[in-house]
Amino acid sequence: MLHWTIPYLSLLCAVLPVPPGPPATAPLPTPPAGMVWIPGGEFVMGGTDPLARPDEQPKHRVRVDGFWMDATEVTNTQFRTFVEATGYKTIAERPVDWNELKKQVPEGTPRPPDAMLQPGSLVFTQPAQPVGTEDFSAWWTWTNGANWAHPGGPDTSIDGKDDHPVVHIAFDDAVAYCRWAGKRLPTEAEWEFAARGGLQEKINIWGDEPIDSKRCNTWQGQFPFQNTMADGFARAAPVKSFPPNGYGLSDMAGNVWEWCMDLYRPEAYAEQVREVGAGGVVVNPTGPTKSVDPRNPDAPVSRVHRGGSYLCNDSYCASYRPSARMATPPDTALQHLGFRCVMTPAMRKVRESKPIGTVTTPPTSE
Ligand SMILES: [Ca+2]
Numbered sequence: 361m362l363h364w365t366i367p368y369l370s371l372l373c374a375v376l377p378v379p380p381g382p383p384a385t386a387p388l389p390t391p392p393a394g395m396v397w398i399p400g401g402e403f404v405m406g407g408t409d410p411l412a413r414p415d416e417q418p419k420h421r422v423r424v425d426g427f428w429m430d431a432t433e434v435t436n437t438q439f440r441t442f443v444e445a446t447g448y449k450t451i452a453e454r455p456v457d458w459n460e461l462k463k464q465v466p467e468g469t470p471r472p473p474d475a476m477l478q479p480g481s482l483v484f485t486q487p488a489q490p491v492g493t494e495d496f497s498a499w500w501t502w503t504n505g506a507n508w509a510h511p512g513g514p515d516t517s518i519d520g521k522d523d524h525p526v527v528h529i530a531f532d533d534a535v536a537y538c539r540w541a542g543k544r545l546p547t548e549a550e551w552e553f554a555a556r557g558g559l560q561e562k563i564n565i566w567g568d569e570p571i572d573s574k575r576c577n578t579w580q581g582q583f584p585f586q587n588t589m590a591d592g593f594a595r596a597a598p599v600k601s602f603p604p605n606g607y608g609l610s611d612m613a614g615n616v617w618e619w620c621m622d623l624y625r626p627e628a629y630a631e632q633v634r635e636v637g638a639g640g641v642v643v644n645p646t647g648p649t650k651s652v653d654p655r656n657p658d659a660p661v662s663r664v665h666r667g668g669s670y671l672c673n674d675s676y677c678a679s680y681r682p683s684a685r686m687a688t689p690p691d692t693a694l695q696h697l698g699f700r701c702v703m704t705p706a707m708r709k710v711r712e713s714k715p716i717g718t719v720t721t722p723p724t725s726e
Pocket residue numbers: 577578579580589591592593594595670
């Protein structure tokens with residue numbers, strides 16, 4: 361049989377069309393647990409829709425390499441595993457260092473009373489009546505004892521909320537988790553590419569159709585004093601409560617903000633376009649080397665976060681759009697601020713040689 365089978369197969373192969381090989385960005389086999397492959401490619405970053413802010417412009421072409429991304433925001437269960445393995449204490453669980461804090465407030469600001477320097481975080485407090493949306497202190501309350509395990513304050517807990525996104529996570533906390541897990545935060549460009557789910561230049565992660573209460577967890581009603589909860593959630597929702605995007609990523613719009621790696625500058629895109637020239641492509645951008653943040657003018661450093669939260673409403677903050685940008689100093693935690701991680705193929709090789717839990721977790725970012 362053999363003597364005629366081989367020539368027959370050779371002949372057959374010679375006349376059959378050659379099947380196309382896998383594209384260069386094909387997913388590698390078996391994604392890491394809980395992650396999905398984002399194939400990389402070129403896209404138009406930024407937005408010019410009616411709700412877009414100046415810092416989302418100009419739109420410009422960006423190319424990113426492929427990577428894996430957590431399919432969901434990091435959950436309370438996942439963060440608890442990290443804390444139990446390492447003994448890590450988040451910034452919200454540590455006393456406030458006045459010497460650090462005074463670098464971020466106007467010169468001459470008096471030292472707050474000791475009670476204000478105890479561990480705590482900023483908790484959303486819904487006003488009983490309409491308030492102006494210019495002064496966020498009308499709905500954010502410094503709350504001693506608020507942290508990831510007590511998100512509404514010391515008398516609250518995360519019992520029954522294992523699959524909720526962890527919140528009250530400062531940037532430095534997110535970096536510590538990433539290092540332990542052998543992952544990192546996404547760059548702002550990676551985050552936006554992934555959020556678009558394969559769609560090009562659409563206003564929302566699902567297309568150009570306007571937001572409705574079935575799409576994602578945001579705020580319905582008059583922010584910040586009236587929430588009709590048409591989407592079913594006043595605060596964070598369990599991950600995967602809403603339809604995923606085209607890449608299988610849940611909650612890339614709304615639910616909780618997600619830290620990115622980049623330093624924030626409102627004019628970052630204009631600067632990148634100047635570097636590559638009109639029509640040029642920015643490749644794997646990692647953001648500016650120095651931050652400027654008009655919302656936090658005294659903070660020496662401000663980091664980008666993306667995706668909006670359950671407090672987003674078109675009357676105040678339509679940041680559930682994939683091009684929307686926001687930023688916060690890296691030591692600040694908030695009740696609507698969490699994160700998700702990415703991993704590159706090169707990082708996976710390192711991870712496979714260093715099992716989870718063997719990576720050291722420095723208390724702050726470098
Ligand atoms: Ca909601």
